[in-house]
Amino acid sequence: MKKRVVVVKDKMQKNFRYICTEPPGKNFDPEFKPQLTPKQMLQLGVFGGKYMTDCKKEFPAEWFKKAKLCPEKHDPKLNHFGVNASQPLSVWRNKGWIYKDDPRGWFQWYCRYYMGRRLPEYDKWQIKRWIAIRRHIAQIIKNCEKGDPSCRPKQRQAVLHWAYDSRKL
Secondary structure (H helix, E strand, O other): OOEEEEHHHHOOOOOEEEEEEOOOOOOOOOOEEEEOHHHHHHHHHHHHHHHOOOOOOOHHHHHHOOOOOOOOOOHHOOOOOOOOOOHHHHHHOOOOOOOOEEEEOOOHHHHHHOOOOOOHHHHHHHHHHHHHOHHHHHHHHOOOOOOOOOHHHHHHHHHHHOOHHHHOO
């Protein structure tokens, strides 16, 4: 596959460049098996609709056609489970969870990874973080009737933010 250079011009990055070496949605690390694509996540409702509202030029337009977005503010009603399951970006920064090239965090990494960017050491770190979210899935399974969206909605929404389809739990 021919390498693609992506130039980012949004509120958080000006003239930032990265290279995609894999085709979109293909050749993921064997440990990384997300249940939802970025497009599906945006359509279901994640991050209060605020995330990615100024990034539309970086990603395929089809991702945003039915996305639940709110450029003005974070609106938990736009989340699939209708609850706030997010921490402020400042918390992520303070905990050291933000990589300099992805100032918005894990979902930005996932979108860029999905599009074909590969940064081996950084990818391994993010995939380990993704795997660790399974502890929340275990809690939902342990404490909820299967398919009951009213049981632990905040935890279900948080799991959804990590590309696990918590509607099926």
